[in-house]
Amino acid sequence: MSKDFQLRRHRRARRVTLRVKPDASLVVTAPPRVPERVIRDFVADRAGWIESARERLRAVQGRRPEHLNATHPGRLELPAIDRVLVIRYEQGDRLRWRARGPETIELTGAEHPDDARALLVDVLKAMARGSLEPRVREFAETHDVHPGRITWRNPNTRWGSCSSNGNLSLSVRLLLLERPVADYVLLHELAHLEHPNHSKAFWAKVEAMCPDYRLRERELKAASRAMPVWVTG
Ligand SMILES: [Zn+2]
Known part of the structure; x- marks a missing residue:
């Protein structure tokens, strides 16, 4: 049984929840005032669940190519923009990156992996700002739609979203997709500017912009399952 976990207090959490991260560490999320003793008991009670979650994780990772499991990759392959970056790691007190x-x-x-x-x-x-964002603007012009601000994030489950005022939130993970798949996601979100739903009219718009969207949607699902640990955590 593991007593080691990362505790996250969330103001809006209703109850204590557990999550085993891809690096096998345990994250406990708890409402602000739940005593630590109660949390420890809760974790201890669920030792069996935690162990089987870790076993499932090992099974999944065992089937994955080794490079997907690295927390400190030596290269970043970014097929969406046709670039490969070499990553070097230096010791130091200040956390920073530079080209x-x-x-x-x-x-x-x-x-630390985090x-x-x-x-x-x-x-x-x-x-993404330098290479994918100009492509979004280009697609928007071609298809005569008008997105507002574009924000890049790293959410766990979404590739993108489109707000009611036309701002786009896009996942940096798009960079890790093959270009046609990444382009499909960009076009999908742009289509939401006209149809803020997944209605028939929406999919007709998507098809007009991206005729092979069904294939891309399947490729996207497969790619979601093959994201590397260094980006999913
Ligand atoms: Zn959608």
């Missing part, structure tokens, strides 16, 4: 030449990124102070992930996601945000 060392056109295809090399240096990360400092990122020994810190490495935070920096790598920042790198992806910079890449």
Whole structure:
């Protein structure tokens, strides 16, 4: 049984919940005032559940290519923008990243997997702003739709969303997809500017913009299951 866990207090949490992260560590989320003793008991009671969650994880990861399980990747392959970045790690007290030449990124102070992930996601945000965002604007112009602000995030379950005032929130993980699949997601979100739902009219719009969207949707589902640990956490 593991007593080690990361405790996150959430103001809006209603109850104590457990999550085993892809690096096999345990995250406990709890409402602000639940005493730590109660949380420890809760975790102890669920030792069996935790162990089987870890077993399932090991089984899934055992079937995955080794490079997907690395918390400190040596390279970032970004097929959506046809680039490969070499990542170098340096020791240091301050957590930061900087470009060392056109295809090399240096990360400092990122020994902990969470810190490495935070920096790598920042790198992806910079890449997305520079390379994917212009493509969104180009698609928007071609298809005569008018998105507002574009924000890049790293959510766990969504590739993108479109708010009622036309702002787009897109996942930095799009960079890790093959280009036609990433483009499909961009077009899908742009189609939501006209149809804020998944109605027949919406899918007709998607099909007009991206005729092979059914294939891309399938590829997207498969890619979702093959995201590397350094980005999913
Ligand atoms: Zn949608």
